[in-house]
Amino acid sequence: MTNHTAPEELNPFEIAKQQFDLAAEYLKLEDSMRDVLRHAKRQLIVSIPVKMDSGHVEVFEGYRVQHNIARGPAKGGIRYHPQVTLDEVKALASWMTWKCATVGIPYGGGKGGVVCDPKSLSIGELERLTRRYAFEIAPIIGPDRDIPAPDVYTNEQTMAWIMDTISMVRGHTELAVVTGKPLSLGGSYGRAEATARGGLYVAREACRVKGVDLKGARVAIHGFGNAGSNFAKLATGDGARIIAICDSRCGVYAENGINVEAALRHKDETGSLLGFANAEEIPCEQVLETECDILVPSALENSITLKNVERVKTKIIVELANGPTTPGADLALADRGIFLLPDILANAGGVTVSYYEWVQNQYSFFWTEKQVNDSLEQTMRTAFRSVHEKSGLHNTDMRTGAYILAVERVAEATRMRGIFP
Numbered sequence: 076m077t078n079h080t081a082p083e084e085l086n087p088f089e090i091a092k093q094q095f096d097l098a099a100e101y102l103k104l105e106d107s108m109r110d111v112l113r114h115a116k117r118q119l120i121v122s123i124p125v126k127m128d129s130g131h132v133e134v135f136e137g138y139r140v141q142h143n144i145a146r147g148p149a150k151g152g153i154r155y156h157p158q159v160t161l162d163e164v165k166a167l168a169s170w171m172t173w174k175c176a177t178v179g180i181p182y183g184g185g186k187g188g189v190v191c192d193p194k195s196l197s198i199g200e201l202e203r204l205t206r207r208y209a210f211e212i213a214p215i216i217g218p219d220r221d222i223p224a225p226d227v228y229t230n231e232q233t234m235a236w237i238m239d240t241i242s243m244v245r246g247h248t249e250l251a252v253v254t255g256k257p258l259s260l261g262g263s264y265g266r267a268e269a270t271a272r273g274g275l276y277v278a279r280e281a282c283r284v285k286g287v288d289l290k291g292a293r294v295a296i297h298g299f300g301n302a303g304s305n306f307a308k309l310a311t312g313d314g315a316r317i318i319a320i321c322d323s324r325c326g327v328y329a330e331n332g333i334n335v336e337a338a339l340r341h342k343d344e345t346g347s348l349l350g351f352a353n354a355e356e357i358p359c360e361q362v363l364e365t366e367c368d369i370l371v372p373s374a375l376e377n378s379i380t381l382k383n384v385e386r387v388k389t390k391i392i393v394e395l396a397n398g399p400t401t402p403g404a405d406l407a408l409a410d411r412g413i414f415l416l417p418d419i420l421a422n423a424g425g426v427t428v429s430y431y432e433w434v435q436n437q438y439s440f441f442w443t444e445k446q447v448n449d450s451l452e453q454t455m456r457t458a459f460r461s462v463h464e465k466s467g468l469h470n471t472d473m474r475t476g477a478y479i480l481a482v483e484r485v486a487e488a489t490r491m492r493g494i495f496p
Contacts, residue, residue: 083380083381083382083401083403084401084402085377085380085401086162086166087162087163087165087166087167087376087377087398088162088163088165088166088169089162090166090376090398090401090402091165091166091169091170091398092113092169093402094402094474094478095109095112095113095169095173095478095482096109096113097475097478098475098478098479098481098482098483099112099482101469101471101475101479102479102482102483102486104482104486108486108489108490111489112143112482112485112486112489115140115141115142115143115165115168115169116141116142116143116144116183117140117141117215118138118139118140118141118161118165119138119139119140119212119215120136120137120138120161121136121137121138121139121208121211121212122134122135122136122137122211123135123136123137123189123204123207123208123211124207125200125203125204125207126203127200128197128199128200135189135190135191135204135208136189136190137187137188137189137190137208137211137212138159138161138164138186138187138188138189139164139185139186139187139212139215139216139221139223140161140164140165140167140168140185140186140187141168141183141184141185141215141221142165142168142169142171142172142183142184142185142186143169143172143183143184143485143489144183145183145485145488145489145492146175146176146181146182146183146484146485146488147175147180147181147182147183148182148183148217148218148219148220148221148222149168149171149182149183149184149185149220149221149222150171150175150182150183150184150185150221150222150224150426150429150430151167151168151171151184151185151186151187151221151223151224151226151426152167152186152187152223152224152225152226152227152229152255152425153186153187153188153189153208153223153224153225153226153229153233153237154167154186154187154188154189154226154227154228154229155188155189155191155193155201155204155227155228155229155233156188156190156191156192156193156227156228157190157191157192158190159188159189159190160190163188163376164186164187164188165186166376166398167186167188167226167397167398168184168185168186169184170184170397170398170418170419171183171184171185171186171426172184172481172485173419173477173478173481173482173485174418174419174420174422174423174426174481175423175426176480176481176482176484176485177419177420177423177458177461177462177477177480177481178420178423178426178427178454178455178458179454179457179458179484180426180427180430180454181430182222182426182430185221185222185223186226187208187212187223187226188226189204189208191204193228193229194228201233202236205233205236205237205240206236206237206239206240208237209236209237209240209241210240210244213240213241213244216241216252217241217249217252218249218251218252218433218436218437222251222252222253222254222429222433223237223252223253223254224253224254224255224425224426224429225255225301227300227375230255230301231255231256231257231262231267232257234253234254234255234256234257234262235256235257235260237252237253238250238252238253238256238260238261241253250436251433251436251437254266254429254430254432254433254436255425255429255432256432261432261435261436262432263428263429263431263432263435263441263442263447264441264442264443264444264447265428265431265444265447265448265451266425266428266429266432266447267301267305268305268309269424269425269427269428269429269447269451270301270302270305270395270422270424270425271301271302271303271304271305271306271308271309271395271424272305272309272424272448272451273421273422273423273424273425273427273428273451273455274302274306274371274393274395274416274421274422274424275306275309275310275313276424276451276452276455276456276459277393277416277420277421277455277456277458277459278310278369278391278393278416278421279313280456280459280460280463281391281393281414281416281459282369282391284414284463285390285391285414287368287369287390287391289310289313289314289315289369290313290314290315291314291315291316292310292314292315292316292368292369293315293316293318293366293367293368293369294307294310294315294316294317294318294367294368294369294370294371295317295318295319295320295362295363295365295367295369295370295371295389296317296319296320296321296362296371296373297321297359297362297363297370297371297372297373297374297378297399298321298322298371298372298373298374298375298395298396299320299321299322299338299342299348299373300322300373300374302373302395302396302422302425303320303371303373303374303395304335304338304339304342306371306373306393306395307320307333307335307338308335308336308339310369311335315369316331316332317332317333317335318330318331318332318333318365318367319333319357319361319362319365319367320333320335320338320348320362321348321357321359321362321374322342322347322348322359323347323359323374324347324348324349324359325347325348325349325356325357325358325359326348326356326357326358326359326360326361326362327348327351327354327355327356327357328354328355328357328361328362328365329353329354329355333354334353337351337352337353338351338354360383363378363379363383363386363387364383364386364387364388365388366388366389367388367389368389368390368391369389369390369391369392369393370387370389370391370392370393371392371393371395372392372394372395372396372399372400373395373396373399374396374399375396375399376396376397376398376399377398377399377401378396378399378400379392379399379400379401379404379408380401380403380404381401381403381404381407384403384404384407384408385407387408387413389413390413390414391413391414391415391416392408392413392414392415392416393416393421394415394416394417394418394421394422395418395421395422396418396422397418397422398418399418400415405472405474409472414473415472415473415474416459416473417473417474417477417478419474419477419478419481420458420459420462420473420477423455423458424451424455427451427454427455428447428451431447431450431451461480462476462477462480463476464476465477465479465480466479
């Protein structure tokens with residue numbers, strides 16, 4: 076059984092390195108290759124002076140990290156959050172490297188973040204913050220270098236501002252510099268739902284493996300942002316019953332099922348799930364401990380830890396968030412036979428459709444929503460099978476299987492390219 080007494084590592088970048096190290100052991104990677112793949116290639120820290128609505132200037136700190144570009148340009152979101160740290164962004168960038176390799180798209184990993192509370196900023200302040208941040212990271216981003224996308228508390232409007240800022244700096248419209256844009260500015264059909272849809276495609280595969288019928292399955296979703304709410308809608312379409320959801324303020328529970336559209340309307344109208352009718356109000360963390368068939372962590376890192384893992388009661392976990400489960404909790408879940416779909420597989424639908432958007436922008440030739448979703452389904456199902464086969468081959472869990480697959484692919488690309496000069 077897992078040792079639950081030792082203090083647990085919660086630094087996201089240290090966790091990311093632990094996950095990599097485990098795969099490197101299975102692959103018997105040489106020390107020099109491990110050193111190359113463990114380190115971020117480039118880390119940029121910028122100061123972002125913003126004129127606030129009151130007239131005073133406030134300075135924010137921002138980051139852009141490029142972890143690895145052996146298989147193609149860096150790719151990764153930008154998050155706005157009060158708790159953003161450089162180590163968190165480094166971890167997220169490394170997870171993007173492995174995620175892109177897991178699903179076989181030709182990108183490396185990047186990530187960005189700004190330390191701010193977006194909920195306390197006006198639209199004007201957010202725009203000025205975004206444009207100045209885009210200007211500061213402009214020297215290292217571009218369609219062939221590093222392509223940002225939305226993440227926590229950023230959206231298609233944020234991407235439109237970044238695209239416009241970079242276009243002004245470069246003197247021509249640069250559609251492919253970011254993905255997750257509005258359709259009117261070169262965005263792709265299917266992008267808004269892509270993370271959730273990709274998660275549903277692999278959840279279907281997991282249900283087949285575990286003998287769970289998705290129709291009638293009880294689903295708990297921790298985090299009701301873009302990914303979590305879209306997963307709720309899509310899973311309901313498959314006949315699943317959403318019994319618990321939460322946002323950053325509160326959770327709600329209904330054994331007979333939550334009306335997802337009504338919950339979304341309530342959140343749009345009031346700003347949170349507080350006061351939602353026809354459901355019992357529960358603490359956010361209790362959603363993770365709700366007895367269910369499928370648990371979907373879709374909030375932030377370190378949601379499932381050694382402190383609460385023994386209270387998790389589910390058959391399948393679909394990690395729509397990045398890094399929601401700590402390594403110690405991973406072991407405890409595996410001990411109990413809980414089938415976990417790791418973040419670098421389960422939430423890769425977003426970056427996959429971002430890749431499709433980038434391709435469409437490069438060619439100025441756009442796909443239908445059906446083409447996008449069909450391609451995504453094929454990519455996700457192929458990736459699931461590859462990870463499942465790899466985990467079976469090495470007699471290990473799905474996360475380690477995904478890392479073995481991804482690290483092997485990136486190491487091979489690095490080996491073939493060699494070291495310059």
